[in-house]
Amino acid sequence: MAKEAKERVGLLQGTLDMLILRTLLYGAAHGHQIGKHIQKTTNEFLQMQHGSLYPALHRLEERGWVSAKWEMAPDKNREFKYYRLTDKGRKQLLVEESQWKQMAEAVARVMWPAAEES
Amino acid sequence: MRWRPLKNRDSDLERELRSDLELEEEEQRENGAGEAESGYAALRAFGNPALIREQTRAVWSWNWPESLARDLRFSLRTLRRTPGFTVITILVMALGIGANVALFTVVRGVLLRPLPFQDPDRLTMLYEWGRQGNNAAAYNMVSGGMYAEWKQQNQTFYSLALARTIRVGLSGSGRQLPEKLKSGEISWDLLPTLGVQPALGRNFAQADDSPAANGTVILSWGLWKRRFGGDRAILNQTIYLDAQPYTVIGIMPAWFDFPGPATQLWTPAYHEMTVEEMKSYSQHMFRVVGRLKSGVSAEQGVADLSLISRRIHDAHRSDPFVFRNASGRPLLDHIVGDIKQPLYVLLEATCCLLLIACLNVANLLVARAAARRKELAIRTALGGGWLRLMRERLMESVLLTAAGGALGLLLAAAALEWLEHTRADMSRVESIHIDGVVAAFTVGVIVVCALFSGLIAAFSASDKRVLSALHESSRSMSGGQGRAALRKGLLMLEVGLTVVLLVGAGLLLKSCERLRSNDMGCSTEGVLTMHLGLPDARYAKGAPRANFFDTLLERVRALPGVDAAGFVTVPPGQGYWNDWGFTIVEHPSLAQGKGLGAINRWADPKYFRAMGIPILRGRTFNVSKRLDAANEAVISESFADQYFPGEDPIGKHLNVQLGPRIEVVGIAGDTRYAIGEKAAPMMYFPLDAGVETVGTLVIRSRHGVEQFALPVQRIVAQMDSDLPVSDVLTMNQLLGKQTFDQSFNATLLTGFATLSLLLAAVGLFGVMSYIAAQRTTEIGIRIALGAKREHVMRKMLMDGMGPAVLGLVVGLAASVEAGRLMRDLLYEIKPLDPAVFAAVATTLLAVAALACFVPAWRASRLDPMQALRTE
Numbered sequence: 005m006a007k008e009a010k011e012r013v014g015l016l017q018g019t020l021d022m023l024i025l026r027t028l029l030y031g032a033a034h035g036h037q038i039g040k041h042i043q044k045t046t047n048e049f050l051q052m053q054h055g056s057l058y059p060a061l062h063r064l065e066e067r068g069w070v071s072a073k074w075e076m077a078p079d080k081n082r083e084f085k086y087y088r089l090t091d092k093g094r095k096q097l098l099v100e101e102s103q104w105k106q107m108a109e110a111v112a113r114v115m116w117p118a119a120e121e122s
Numbered sequence: 123m124r125w126r127p128l129k130n131r132d133s134d135l136e137r138e139l140r141s142d143l144e145l146e147e148e149e150q151r152e153n154g155a156g157e158a159e160s161g162y163a164a165l166r167a168f169g170n171p172a173l174i175r176e177q178t179r180a181v182w183s184w185n186w187p188e189s190l191a192r193d194l195r196f197s198l199r200t201l202r203r204t205p206g207f208t209v210i211t212i213l214v215m216a217l218g219i220g221a222n223v224a225l226f227t228v229v230r231g232v233l234l235r236p237l238p239f240q241d242p243d244r245l246t247m248l249y250e251w252g253r254q255g256n257n258a259a260a261y262n263m264v265s266g267g268m269y270a271e272w273k274q275q276n277q278t279f280y281s282l283a284l285a286r287t288i289r290v291g292l293s294g295s296g297r298q299l300p301e302k303l304k305s306g307e308i309s310w311d312l313l314p315t316l317g318v319q320p321a322l323g324r325n326f327a328q329a330d331d332s333p334a335a336n337g338t339v340i341l342s343w344g345l346w347k348r349r350f351g352g353d354r355a356i357l358n359q360t361i362y363l364d365a366q367p368y369t370v371i372g373i374m375p376a377w378f379d380f381p382g383p384a385t386q387l388w389t390p391a392y393h394e395m396t397v398e399e400m401k402s403y404s405q406h407m408f409r410v411v412g413r414l415k416s417g418v419s420a421e422q423g424v425a426d427l428s429l430i431s432r433r434i435h436d437a438h439r440s441d442p443f444v445f446r447n448a449s450g451r452p453l454l455d456h457i458v459g460d461i462k463q464p465l466y467v468l469l470e471a472t473c474c475l476l477l478i479a480c481l482n483v484a485n486l487l488v489a490r491a492a493a494r495r496k497e498l499a500i501r502t503a504l505g506g507g508w509l510r511l512m513r514e515r516l517m518e519s520v521l522l523t524a525a526g527g528a529l530g531l532l533l534a535a536a537a538l539e540w541l542e543h544t545r546a547d548m549s550r551v552e553s554i555h556i557d558g559v560v561a562a563f564t565v566g567v568i569v570v571c572a573l574f575s576g577l578i579a580a581f582s583a584s585d586k587r588v589l590s591a592l593h594e595s596s597r598s599m600s601g602g603q604g605r606a607a608l609r610k611g612l613l614m615l616e617v618g619l620t621v622v623l624l625v626g627a628g629l630l631l632k633s634c635e636r637l638r639s640n641d642m643g644c645s646t647e648g649v650l651t652m653h654l655g656l657p658d659a660r661y662a663k664g665a666p667r668a669n670f671f672d673t674l675l676e677r678v679r680a681l682p683g684v685d686a687a688g689f690v691t692v693p694p695g696q697g698y699w700n701d702w703g704f705t706i707v708e709h710p711s712l713a714q715g716k717g718l719g720a721i722n723r724w725a726d727p728k729y730f731r732a733m734g735i736p737i738l739r740g741r742t743f744n745v746s747k748r749l750d751a752a753n754e755a756v757i758s759e760s761f762a763d764q765y766f767p768g769e770d771p772i773g774k775h776l777n778v779q780l781g782p783r784i785e786v787v788g789i790a791g792d793t794r795y796a797i798g799e800k801a802a803p804m805m806y807f808p809l810d811a812g813v814e815t816v817g818t819l820v821i822r823s824r825h826g827v828e829q830f831a832l833p834v835q836r837i838v839a840q841m842d843s844d845l846p847v848s849d850v851l852t853m854n855q856l857l858g859k860q861t862f863d864q865s866f867n868a869t870l871l872t873g874f875a876t877l878s879l880l881l882a883a884v885g886l887f888g889v890m891s892y893i894a895a896q897r898t899t900e901i902g903i904r905i906a907l908g909a910k911r912e913h914v915m916r917k918m919l920m921d922g923m924g925p926a927v928l929g930l931v932v933g934l935a936a937s938v939e940a941g942r943l944m945r946d947l948l949y950e951i952k953p954l955d956p957a958v959f960a961a962v963a964t965t966l967l968a969v970a971a972l973a974c975f976v977p978a979w980r981a982s983r984l985d986p987m988q989a990l991r992t993e
Binding site: 034035036054055056058059062082083084085 | 134135137138139141142145146167168169170171173174177178180
């Protein structure tokens with residue numbers, strides 16, 4: 005357990021919002037699904053408890069980037085709270101994506117200047 | 123905005139978390155975890171639901187009012203559980219805050235608020251540098267002649283106006299009685315100088331302000347409402363003042379009362395005074411107010427006037443009463459000069475009181491925090507945030523001070539109401555009222571007090587050593603020493619402040635006592651006085667005036683039970699009023715510019731007997747020497763000592779305004795012209811000369827002198843139904859009025875001091891009880907092991923008296939400084955009066971001992987078995 009934990013890294017501040025928004029681009033999902041999806045896609049690299057999603061989800065809802073609704077799950081006979089991307093959220097995702105890209109490029113330019121030249 | 127559906131959101135979140143957690147659990151189970159293990163595994167993957175809930179809630183906007191409301195509810199509940207504590211604390215706070223707000227309101231209204239005149243900063247009150255006895259007096263009245271010269275020659279003032287206060291009789295009309303009113307005699311340009319307009323009608327024109335003009339008068343708003351029913355028709359009507367007709371030309375706004383409080387009407391000065399009086403350089407009768415030209419400082423203005431005075435003085439060297447310098451001060455200082463210092467002293471006293479109240483509340487809160495130490499430790503152990511707990515403690519003190527402050531504001535409003543009724547004589551009393559600034563001040567005080575008392579308690583409770591707290595409180599060994607030390611420290615401060623207040627109050631009380639026991643030089647028991655004055659116009663100089671007083675006195679003396687009656691222009695203790703320069707005929711003439719002066723009074727021959735002033739040598743006036751034949755004077759003892767050293771004054775002659783050869787026929791005992799002032803040389807001239815018209819009738823009787831008030835007034839009414847009689851008071855009441863200020867301040871300060879003593883005692887008692895309760899087990903063990911009960915008690919007493927004695931020492935040291943601050947308010951005692959200091963120390967120690975004794979005694983009576991079992 006301890007070894008495994010060492011190999012994981014904490015989530016960069018502010019990136020969780022972007023990841024959630026990106027995940028919701030595929031369609032509505034409830035908290036559990038979002039968490040699972042992020043963990044699976046990153047090969048469980050990101051150290052994240054599902055619980056930490058909820059403050060972020062509620063923050064996104066506060067800002068009007070996602071909307072939430074209780075709906076029946078298609079496969080189970082149970083209601084879940086489904087989150088959906090709003091138009092505002094879609095725009096926000098674009099903004100955050102481009103910001104992230106610029107940031108990554110900037111970091112890369114500092115870290116590997118030779119690679120850039122070749 | 124989203125605050126209302128918070129409850130819904132809460133349950134919504136709850137449901138969301140639960141459903142997702144269940145899903146997680148199911149998945150864990152599907153992955154092959156056991157029934158029991160799947161729950162834990164799910165939680166591990168999910169995180170702490172409670173924490174998540176907290177964090178999510180924190181994301182919601184409008185989250186803080188909700189948690190604040192929760193804290194509020196919680197605090198209210200805890201406060202309700204201890205009603206005694208809550209009520210006491212709120213009352214203490216209310217008194218402290220109330221006193222402060224009230225006094226702040228007064229100080230703001232009287233001292234800080236600018237005068238309601240146009241550009242009040244440029245208004246300067248001007249005086250002549252006069253002399254009183256042998257001392258220069260900065261704020262002497264100005265003579266009419268000097269005023270005219272100043273007005274004509276100055277370069278620095280936009281305008282100069284004069285005013286003086288006198289009393290006139292308003293004739294009765296219809297069913298209304300004649301009455302004596304305070305009247306302002308002002309130059310026509312006074313109102314423009316101040317920048318004030320009458321509310322109705324017009325101001326005096328320059329033409330009104332001359333001896334030749336018809337009489338004109340401006341009424342105060344109050345008089346207009348009271349006496350004339352607020353009827354506009356009074357404008358241009360005629361009323362009679364001292365039996366002379368005056369046309370009402372205007373009504374002043376309600377707030378206007380220049381030159382002094384309770385001025386009821388205004389007449390033009392040059393119309394009232396004779397031309398000689400207005401030209402004289404040596405008859406000082408006026409207050410002068412000037413408006414400086416812009417860009418000119420007050421110093422420059424005064425220097426300019428001094429230059430003029432110097433020229434006049436040099437041209438009249440033969441007259442010693444033409445003064446050579448001018449002086450000035452801001453108009454506001456002139457108006458509030460007398461009450462400034464007492465007000466600041468009282469304000470300081472209330473600040474002390476508030477600080478004591480805060481310390482007391484902090485002390486009580488610390489005690490509560492200590493009692494709840496275990497609870498707090500458990501909450502901290504369970505993950506209660508430090509900030510949250512802190513906020514909760516603060517919330518409690520905020521609630522207490524806010525409630526106290528609200529109550530205090532009510533108290534302050536009531537106190538101010540009362541003040542306005544009892545102190546209508548105070549300058550600017552009308553400008554005192556609670557307004558937005560005062561409300562803001564109250565809120566500020568509340569916040570500061572809440573933070574102050576709350577933070578002390580909060581920090582005392584924010585002990586990080588949770589474990590030791592849990593240990594300590596679970597084992598009920600004597601603990602909380604650190605906290606007890608804090609409380610003792612607070613207590614020491616409290617006692618120190620109390621000592622300062624007590625010393626201040628003691629000093630004021632003692633000087634008040636000194637003042638009251640002042641020997642006035644006359645009898646004060648069984649003497650009734652009443653003020654009356656003849657209208658100059660209806661009673662011509664000479665026989666009419668003399669005859670009136672002769673007849674009046676004759677009839678009063680004929681009343682059965684009246685032992686003696688007399689009439690004097692100014693009775694003892696009622697002020698300086700008037701002096702005359704004189705020379706002694708038998709002495710060689712003085713160097714030029716030197717003059718002798720003494721207070722002058724006019725009296726009838728039997729006044730001395732009626733007032734109980736002894737004739738030490740010689741005799742009183744000869745009854746048969748009347749009118750122009752009245753050429754006698756009685757001088758006071760200090761007059762004889764000062765001007766006839768080593769010789770017999772009887773038979774010598776004075777050259778005064780009354781005549782060139784006035785014979786000194788007797789020496790009367792000294793009387794004080796004002797309480798607290800030394801007796802000054804005084805000379806009496808016979809009322810029968812028929813010069814003076816205004817003064818005080820003095821009646822003396824052995825049994826119930828008050829009963830003559832009505833019969834005597836009836837006699838006056840029979841003689842002249844249009845003659846107002848005022849100030850019907852016994853001599854004691856009349857003198858009491860003079861010491862009213864002093865005793866008012868002393869009473870207030872004593873009230874504050876008593877209150878703080880009580881608070882300190884309560885604090886001491888609380889701390890001692892707390893320490894005793896903390897040490898119950900220890901004391902039980904001690905007693906069980908054979909400690910003597912007296913021993914236990916002595917130890918407990920010592921424990922409690924420690925901070926009291928320390929506080930006393932600190933307080934006494936601080937009092938030395940405080941005493942110096944109020945030196946000007948003291949009469950005939952030093953700020954370091956040993957008797958007062960000793961009395962305060964004794965009182966404080968006695969009270970402290972009493973407050974400590976009860977808990978100590980209780981501790982020594984402990985049943986050891988009981989004590990050990992309480993664990």
